[in-house]
Amino acid sequence: xxNQSYKNMLSQKSVIRELSEYxxxxxxEIGYExxxxxxxxxxxxxxxxxxxxxxIDMYNSKDPMTIHGYSPSLGIEDVREKVANSLNxxxxxxxxxxxxxxxxxxxxxxxxxxRAVTEPGDEIIVFAPxxxxxxxxxxxxxxxxxxxxxxxxxxxxxxxxxxxxINHKTMAVLINxxxxxxxxxxxxxxxxxxSAILRDKEKEFGHDIFLIxxxxxxxxxxxxxxxxxxSKFYDNTLSCYSFSKSLSLPGERIGYVAINPNxxxxxxxxxxxxxxxxxxxxxxxxxxxQLAVASVLDETADLxxxxxxxxxxxxxxxxxxxxxxxxxxxxxxxxxxxxxxxVAFCKKAMKYDLILVPADNxxxxxxxxxxxxxxxxxxxxxxxxxxxxxxxxxxxxC
Amino acid sequence: xxNQSYKNMLSQKSVIRELSEYxxxxxxEIGYExxxxxxxxxxxxxxxxxxxxxxIDMYNSKDPMTIHGYSPSLGIEDVREKVANSLNxxxxxxxxxxxxxxxxxxxxxxxxxxRAVTEPGDEIIVFAPxxxxxxxxxxxxxxxxxxxxxxxxxxxxxxxxxxxxINHKTMAVLINxxxxxxxxxxxxxxxxxxSAILRDKEKEFGHDIFLIxxxxxxxxxxxxxxxxxxSKFYDNTLSCYSFSKSLSLPGERIGYVAINPNxxxxxxxxxxxxxxxxxxxxxxxxxxxQLAVASVLDETADLxxxxxxxxxxxxxxxxxxxxxxxxxxxxxxxxxxxxxxxVAFCKKAMKYDLILVPADNxxxxxxxxxxxxxxxxxxxxxxxxxxxxxxxxxxxxC
Numbered sequence: 112x113x114n115q116s117y118k119n120m121l122s123q124k125s126v127i128r129e130l131s132e133y134x135x136x137x138x139x140e141i142g143y144e145x146x147x148x149x150x151x152x153x154x155x156x157x158x159x160x161x162x163x164x165x166x167i168d169m170y171n172s173k174d175p176m177t178i179h180g181y182s183p184s185l186g187i188e189d190v191r192e193k194v195a196n197s198l199n200x201x202x203x204x205x206x207x208x209x210x211x212x213x214x215x216x217x218x219x220x221x222x223x224x225x226r227a228v229t230e231p232g233d234e235i236i237v238f239a240p241x242x243x244x245x246x247x248x249x250x251x252x253x254x255x256x257x258x259x260x261x262x263x264x265x266x267x268x269x270x271x272x273x274x275x276x277i278n279h280k281t282m283a284v285l286i287n288x289x290x291x292x293x294x295x296x297x298x299x300x301x302x303x304x305x306s307a308i309l310r311d312k313e314k315e316f317g318h319d320i321f322l323i324x325x326x327x328x329x330x331x332x333x334x335x336x337x338x339x340x341x342s343k344f345y346d347n348t349l350s351c352y353s354f355s356k357s358l359s360l361p362g363e364r365i366g367y368v369a370i371n372p373n374x375x376x377x378x379x380x381x382x383x384x385x386x387x388x389x390x391x392x393x394x395x396x397x398x399x400x401q402l403a404v405a406s407v408l409d410e411t412a413d414l415x416x417x418x419x420x421x422x423x424x425x426x427x428x429x430x431x432x433x434x435x436x437x438x439x440x441x442x443x444x445x446x447x448x449x450x451x452x453x454v455a456f457c458k459k460a461m462k463y464d465l466i467l468v469p470a471d472n473x474x475x476x477x478x479x480x481x482x483x484x485x486x487x488x489x490x491x492x493x494x495x496x497x498x499x500x501x502x503x504x505x506x507x508x509c
Numbered sequence: 510x511x512n513q514s515y516k517n518m519l520s521q522k523s524v525i526r527e528l529s530e531y532x533x534x535x536x537x538e539i540g541y542e543x544x545x546x547x548x549x550x551x552x553x554x555x556x557x558x559x560x561x562x563x564x565i566d567m568y569n570s571k572d573p574m575t576i577h578g579y580s581p582s583l584g585i586e587d588v589r590e591k592v593a594n595s596l597n598x599x600x601x602x603x604x605x606x607x608x609x610x611x612x613x614x615x616x617x618x619x620x621x622x623x624r625a626v627t628e629p630g631d632e633i634i635v636f637a638p639x640x641x642x643x644x645x646x647x648x649x650x651x652x653x654x655x656x657x658x659x660x661x662x663x664x665x666x667x668x669x670x671x672x673x674x675i676n677h678k679t680m681a682v683l684i685n686x687x688x689x690x691x692x693x694x695x696x697x698x699x700x701x702x703x704s705a706i707l708r709d710k711e712k713e714f715g716h717d718i719f720l721i722x723x724x725x726x727x728x729x730x731x732x733x734x735x736x737x738x739x740s741k742f743y744d745n746t747l748s749c750y751s752f753s754k755s756l757s758l759p760g761e762r763i764g765y766v767a768i769n770p771n772x773x774x775x776x777x778x779x780x781x782x783x784x785x786x787x788x789x790x791x792x793x794x795x796x797x798x799q800l801a802v803a804s805v806l807d808e809t810a811d812l813x814x815x816x817x818x819x820x821x822x823x824x825x826x827x828x829x830x831x832x833x834x835x836x837x838x839x840x841x842x843x844x845x846x847x848x849x850x851x852v853a854f855c856k857k858a859m860k861y862d863l864i865l866v867p868a869d870n871x872x873x874x875x876x877x878x879x880x881x882x883x884x885x886x887x888x889x890x891x892x893x894x895x896x897x898x899x900x901x902x903x904x905x906x907c
Contacts, residue, residue: 112680112716113774113781114628120784121777157573170565175555179760215613215791222790230512244787251788282510318510362577362796376511379519383511386518389642390649391789392620393613398760400795 125243126472127151130457134466141464147493148466149481152291152442154359156412162358165406169399178402182395184385186213186367190405194367197408202340210370212381215396216361217327217353220368221248222391223384224349225283228321229254233282235323238268239474240445242291242325254282261475266293266436266445267301274308279316284309289328289338292473292480293445294421294438296332299339306345313347319375322348327366330357330411332440333418346373349380354404356442359412365400417442420483420490427494431501431509442484445470449505453479463500465493523641524870525549528855532864539862545891546864547879550689550840552757554810560756563804567797576800580793582783584611584765588803592765595806600738608768610779613794614759615725615751618766619646620789621782622747623681626719627652631680633721636666637872638843640689640723652680659873664691664834664843665699668706675710681719682707687726687736690871690878691843692819692836694730697737704743711745717773720746725764728755728809730838731816744771747778752802754840757810763798815840818881818888825892829899829907840882843868847903851877861898863891 127150134148169178185191188208195206214220229235231253237245239261249256257276262269277284286305288297297305309320324341329352332338342348353366370380388394395401421438428435428446435446448456453469457479460467470478483490501507525548532546567576583589586606593604612618627633629651635643637659647654655674660667675682682703686695695703707718722739727750730736740746751764768778786792793799819836826833826844833844846854851867855877858865868876881888899905 112626112628113778114625116628117625117781117784118774118777121780153579155574158577163568163573167565167568170561170568175561175757176553179556179758181551181759218792219790227512227515228510230510230514247784247787248790359573360577361579364792364795376516379516380511382519383515386515386645389645391791392617392646393789393791394616394762397762397795397798399798 127243127468130466130468133461137464144489146464146466147489147496148485149483150466150468152482153484154356154361154412155484155486156359156414156416158359158412159407159410161410162360162403162407166399166403169402169406178399180398182213182398182401184388184395185381186211186395187398187401190401193405193408194369198369202343204342205372206369207372209381210372210377212368212370212384213396213401214351214366214368215393216355216364216366217325217351218244218248219364219393219396220351220353220366221323221325222393223387224323224351224368225249225252225254226387226391227380227383228319228323228349229282232280234278234280235283235285236273236276236281237285237474238273240266240290240292240470240478241474242287243472245285257281258474263447263475266290266295267297268305270304270308277308277312281312281316281320282318283321283323285323285325286341287325288341289332289438289440291328291441292443292468292470293436294441294443295436296336296338296439297341302339302341302344309345309347319347321374324348324350326350327353327356328441331414331417331442333421333438336439338440342369342371346371347375349374357411357414358404358407360404363397363400363404365396365404416487417484419487420485423487423490423494424481424483427497431498432507442482444481444483445478446481448477448479449501449507451477453477459504460500463496465496465500525641525866528864528866531859535862542887544862544864545887545894546883547881548864548866550880551882552754552759552810553882553884554757554812554814556757556810557805557808559808560758560801560805564797564801567800567804576797578796580611580796580799582786582793583779584609584793585796585799588799591803591806592767596767600741602740603770604767605770607779608770608775610766610768610782611794611799612749612764612766613791614753614762614764615723615749616642616646617762617791617794618749618751618764619721619723620791621785622721622749622766623647623650623652624785624789625778625781626717626721626747627680630678632676632678633681633683634671634674634679635683636671638664638688638690638868638876639872640685641870643683655679656872661845661873664688664693665695666703668702672706675706677714679710679718680716681721683721683723684739685723686739687730687836687838689726689839690841690868691834692839692841693834694734694736694837695739700737700739700742707743707745717745719772722746722748724748725751725754726839729812729815729840731819731836734837736838740767740769744769745773747772755809755812756802756805758802761795761798761802763794763802814885815882817885818883821885821888821892822879822881825895829896830905840880842879842881843876844879846875846877847899847905849875851875857902858898861894863894863898
């Protein structure tokens with residue numbers, strides 16, 4: 112019979128997906144250029160031209176038996192080595208090929224990381240606000256997700272709440288910096304403090320606690336700053352990466368887990384992930400996608416539009432009196448709604464064809480997310496509409 | 510802490526993988542051309558040239574934002590429709606796009622099919638001989654795999670044993686025709702009889718029993734025969750397919766589940782599989798792989814070498830006195846060993862640099878598998894070596 116637990120999921124629609132579908136439908140009525148669709152986190156810039164060129168070269172010059180052959184389930188050895196070298200050069204870590212596990216995007220990377228370091232019933236701590244899919248990702252591993260409420264003044268970590276929650280069942284802590292939805296980059300101080308607590312608690316509980324670091328936005332940072340690399344702060348770190356955002360290749364479903372060489376069982380963790388693949392049916396990402404990204408590892412798409420859009424929006428939102436933390440990266444901004452119920456707030460915005468996402472599902476009620484991976488011209492056109500919205504609905508004088 | 514159940518898997522090495530690694534190592538000593546490596550089921554012919562051409566055209570002419578954009582988790586709508594139409598034309602079924610779920614190869618397809626129609630504790634029946642990975646695929650869903658012993662005279666289904674095993678906990682039956690490892694194609698009579706029993710048992714037990722049909726070898730059939738399509742015989746069928754073998758694209762990790770339009774909940778099963786993806790981290794296969802295979806759906810690689818090799822081997826093995834069922838498809842042949850212990854038999858063969866796989870793991874002790882997806886010239890050279898082996902080790906007069 113049809114699995115009831117999955118069948119029941121059909122009635123729980125994703126808010127983001129619903130809003131995005133509404134925006135598309137509304138676009139068919141009034142022209143999509145007139146819908147200010149801030150719903151979806153979908154890259155808005157093309158991949159590097161060099162990527163396309165190298166893929167075409169590969170298809171023209173390489174033996175099809177080689178480029179279309181089975182990849183080992185841990186990834187193509189040469190690709191893993193190139194990823195390791197690229198990370199070493201940038202972050203001064205001593206990864207070897209054996210520490211890299213190629214995965215189907217960050218979702219695939221996380222699916223393996225969670226299963227590798229937890230048993231069913233173990234707890235994984237997540238900090239609000241967080242990407243809502245983490246709930247489903249974790250639930251299906253058998254582990255239990257524990258949410259730490261947000262530190263809304265800066266969207267760094269609420270350490271008091273964290274210290275109350277962490278216990279002997281905590282086997283992993285999941286972080287996401289630069290953060291979806293807040294746009295905030297964890298500071299070196301935050302990562303230092305988190306690491307110190309984890310090291311203490313490992314001693315206290317007598318077992319490893321792994322830091323699972325979800326890093327798809329690592330390359331989208333603002334003000335010329337580099338995102339502090341969590342694995343530099345804490346040895347038991349599994350860095351989960353996707354090329355979706357940095358290379359604007361979300362459809363390629365290609366990423367990796369980078370296992371800190373000093374972490375427990377670092378020599379066999381990738382092999383364990385290969386075993387996990389057998390049970391959940393990944394096996395490995397497409398060989399051609401692996402080979403293609405390996406040829407442009409140190410490049411990115413032109414990501415500058417995201418900072419341009421952030422500056423326009425941040426300034427405008429502050430000008431309208433919104434409480435908002437300035438994003439340090441990503442293509443999200445995360446203001447406080449003008450009433451307690453962010454769902455009601457976002458519903459009112461829809462009357463103005465402003466598509467905003469209420470953050471209840473992100474573990475942060477009362478806030479909303481704007482994904483500004485759209486054309487700058489549209490961001491600019493949305494500002495007067497936004498002003499009209501808050502003037503008319505909330506009497507804001509702006 | 511590291512998950513113990515996955516960690517324990519590291520000590521259980523795959524026999525096929527071990528033999529293949531031995532063959533590679535031995536090749537470095539004596540030249541790989543002198544190792545008669547029948548271990549791995551890896552396609553030995555290139556993909557169609559038309560495939561390469563169309564991929565290059567796509568990269569040259571299409572907008573990168575389109576071809577590298579996120580695919581919906583069920584697959585790209587237009588690709589799903591093309592797959593449906595191609596199957597309809599060939600098999601006279603009325604699939605629509607909504608009945609096709611794009612998956613990461615047959616392994617990904619099976620991972621979704623199993624989870625969609627079983628709850629943990631349910632039973633899935635598998636017929637020996639079977640692909641050993643089924644064990645891991647099923648174990649991780651929480652369902653229980655029940656093995657029906659082989660019908661060794663023809664490697665069709667042992668119906669007496671099947672009728673003894675099927676019970677109210679049986680929620681799915683897994684078949685694989687053309688079969689790995691036997692090479693046998695299930696006859697229309699076998700599929701008729703199986704379907705009749707399943708229909709009876711559905712009534713008796715008062716619940717659906719799904720037929721999960723693993724079909725990666727569907728296009729590799731011999732004597733100009735078409736493989737009978739299981740979904741034509743039984744409505745509650747989920748056909749799991751991979752383009753790995755037909756198009757010689759194992760590295761692309763691209764396949765699908767085709768849901769019979771008359772099966773229970775056929776309108777929502779693909780959507781349910783989309784929910785399953787969220788929990789196991791697939792999301793969807795690479796967009797470019799989906800678009801690429803959709804452009805060559807009715808083509809195959811030149812698969813004729815497999816039939817050529819089969820004929821040479823079958824004739825030679827029969828000539829040496831082996832008990833062997835003539836394969837109707839795949840690139841495998843499955844003779845009975847010349848002693849009860851096929852592991853010992855295959856070990857003796859290694860002295861002659863003949864790499865054969867004992868079938869204990871395939872649920873069929875006493876038999877061995879030869880994967881003849883290798884050059885015909887090498888197959889021919891292996892015959893006198895094979896004769897020497899059975900003459901010297903078993904005193905066969907040949």
